[in-house]
Amino acid sequence: MAQIALIALLGTGLAGCATTAAGTDGTSTGATENEAPAQPADLVGEWVQSNKKSEESFQSATITADTIEVFWVSDGGNTKALYWSGTFETPTVSGPFSWDSQNDTEKTSGALLASSDPTKTFSFDNDTIRYEVTALGVTTTVELKRQ
Incomplete structure (x- = not known):
C-alpha cells in the first residue's frame, strides 16, 4: 500500500515538472514575455x-x-x-x-x-x-x- 502511495506521489511530482508555467489568464510567464520584438533598422x-x-x-x-x-x-x-x-x-x-x-x-x-x-x-x-x-x-x- 505504501508503494502505491509513493508511486502516485512521484507520478504527480513528475507531471508537475512537465507542465509549463502559466499566468491566471492562461498565458506563459516565461522571461521572453518582457522582450520587445526586434524592429527593422531605420536607415534614414x-x-x-x-x-x-x-x-x-x-x-x-x-x-x-x-x-x-x-x-x-x-x-x-x-x-x-x-x-x-x-x-x-x-x-x-x-x-x-x-x-x-x-x-x-x-x-x-x-x-x-x-x-x-x-x-x-x-x-x-x-x-x-x-x-x-x-x-x-x-x-x-x-x-x-x-x-
Whole structure:
C-alpha cells in the first residue's frame, strides 16, 4: 500500500515538472514575455565611409524614406560629386537585408563621376551598409556607418 502511495506521489511530482508555467489568464510567464520584438533598422539619415583610405577622399550617403544618394567627397569634405542616386527600399524585417537600387538616370546622367549602372546592390548588416564601387577598372567594397 505504501508503494502505491509513493508511486502516485512521484507520478504527480513528475507531471508537475512537465507542465509549463502559466499566468491566471492562461498565458506563459516565461522571461521572453518582457522582450520587445526586434524592429527593422531605420536607415534614414547621413552615412560616411568607414573603410576610407584617406580623410581627404571618401564616399558619403544620404538616405531618405525612398531614395539613396551617394557622393564622392574630396578636399576633406569641401567638395562633393554625385556618384549614385537611386531607389531605397525600407526594410520590413529585422536583421541583415539587401536591396537593388534603381538608378535615377535623370540625376546621374549629367554627373561626370556618377555610375551609369542601371542598378546597384546595397546590403545592410551589423550597422554597416556595403556596396561595390568600380572606378578606373578597380572594384572595391565601400562600407558606410551612420554619421
